[in-house]
Amino acid sequence: MEKLDWPPTKIKAFRQALLNWYDAEKRDLPWRRDHDPYHILISETMLQQTQVATVIPYYERFLAQFPTVKALAAAPEAAVMKAWEGLGYYSRARRLQQAAQQVVRDYGGQWPTTAAELQALSGIGPYTAGAIASIAFNEAVPAIDGNAFRVFARLFCIEDDIAKPQTRGRFEALIGQLIDPERPGDFNQAVMDLGSSYMRAKDPDPAHSPVVAFDQSYQTNRVLDFPVKTKKPRPKVVPYFALAIESPAGWLLEQRPNSGMLADLWMFPLVARAELEGDLDAQIAQAAAQFAAEAGIAVELQLADAKLVKHTFTHQQWQLTLLTAAAPAFDLAVLPARWVPAAKLAAVALPTVQKKLFKALNGGK
DNA sequence: AACCCGTGGGC
DNA sequence: TGCCCAAGGGT
Structure with missing residues (x-):
């Protein structure tokens, strides 16, 4: 033309x-x-x-x-x-x-x-x-x-x-x-x-x-x-643990890296399950160990009642297995993370998938 | 060039 | 449910 x-x-x-x-x-x-x-x-x-x-x-x-x-x-x-x-x-x-x-x-x-x-x-x-x-x-x-x-x-x-x-x-x-x-x-x-x-x-x-x-x-x-347009591939399934850790100071929210998925937004810490081995209990233990190494404190992770949250992006489907733990308000100096009380959640930018996690913790409300 | 990056609506 | 679509840009 x-x-x-x-x-x-x-x-x-x-x-x-x-x-x-x-x-x-x-x-x-x-x-x-x-x-x-x-x-x-x-x-x-x-x-x-x-x-x-x-x-x-x-x-x-x-x-x-x-x-x-x-x-x-x-x-x-x-x-x-x-x-x-x-x-x-x-x-x-x-x-x-x-x-x-x-x-x-x-x-x-x-x-x-x-x-x-x-x-x-x-x-x-x-x-x-x-x-x-x-x-x-x-x-x-x-x-x-x-x-x-x-x-x-x-x-x-x-x-x-x-x-x-x-x-x-x-x-x-x-x-x-x-x-x-x-x-x-x-x-x-x-x-x-x-x-x-x-x-x-x-x-x-x-x-x-x-x-x-x-x-x-x-x-x-x-x-x-018309128009002629090639299709996109199906989103790839990616399994994670999502760590819902609560202290008297609030929820532990981590700022995501400044590139990649949901860059700079605030979420529960995620642990990629693809790198873990064994059955569910063994994987939870590995996730706890990994978190302890990063945060400098041991927490007791437990499977939440509402355990699975799915969220589909254009190229990935996250399958988040929700783990909970109660913790003291330990020092977060080594993490790009903050304790955020429920009343202050409006001050940080949360992706939709994080809102889904909160909703699951509240029994779907 | 091919792939990455979110979410909500419609069927 | 799964899939496609909606005023794209960066790398």
Whole structure:
């Protein structure tokens, strides 16, 4: 598709059909109240791999807590992580704050205005750079997300696998010829609205789409054949012991390493069972020994009543066997850990799997 | 290029 | 239940 074979009149008709529909039917979303690049950045970052309905309350709270790019740049990282709690993909939160710090420090608070410059900021890739540049700064660049891939794959019956990185370039070339140079931000957002309504992944309604006359997949009765996308492998099962250790000072929560799964969040200490040997009792004894070596104190681990908690991520399924122990409030200087009383749990960022563990300890409530 | 990184909803 | 999907980016 090096060169789009549509005549200029057809290109104009497509833009008009899309934008007329958008002007009449666009969704009323909190981040569409203005074109502030800070607002666009927050919303686009939250919306990565996350549904609109999930994002809306997070967006409102986040903006109330960190109203300006300077406020976000200056905030304690723990506060940013807490505001992100439950949204997932937590590196997004750290990189969002890093981007804010880059804007303040490297640009003196004056936003770069091109997609090329924006993409150099932390956490901003080709999609988010295109979205900010087109919506906030009117640059005629595509913003290719899952919606755009689906919409244009269907419109042109494109067989390329959208899971492959090299496919993006072909879509960029195509959309670059179609995007409305007068209204690039609205064009990109119209494509997203189209991709989440008439041209959604499941149960689409292409017959009533504003661009049905341009939809080759509909005309050839192959709508659901597009986009072509390879499947992901099933999550791998990973067994752990989760150590619920309670002292008069509260629960023992460990801060996870600053890279990898649930980086920087707070959880019960985990012991990987794959490295342990023997039956359950033997493994519990090994877990206790391992903990004693790290913490410098022996605890008596017991199988909890609610013993198994499962949590599925994109690539892993954790099977957590819950062990409990009562302990004195021993010194934690050697661990990246804290005693957190129940009343102070609201102060640390907990992943959903940790909330499940607390719930299991409370008898499912 | 292939893999890693969360969560909730829908069927 | 298991699987797919949802405004991706980093390495």
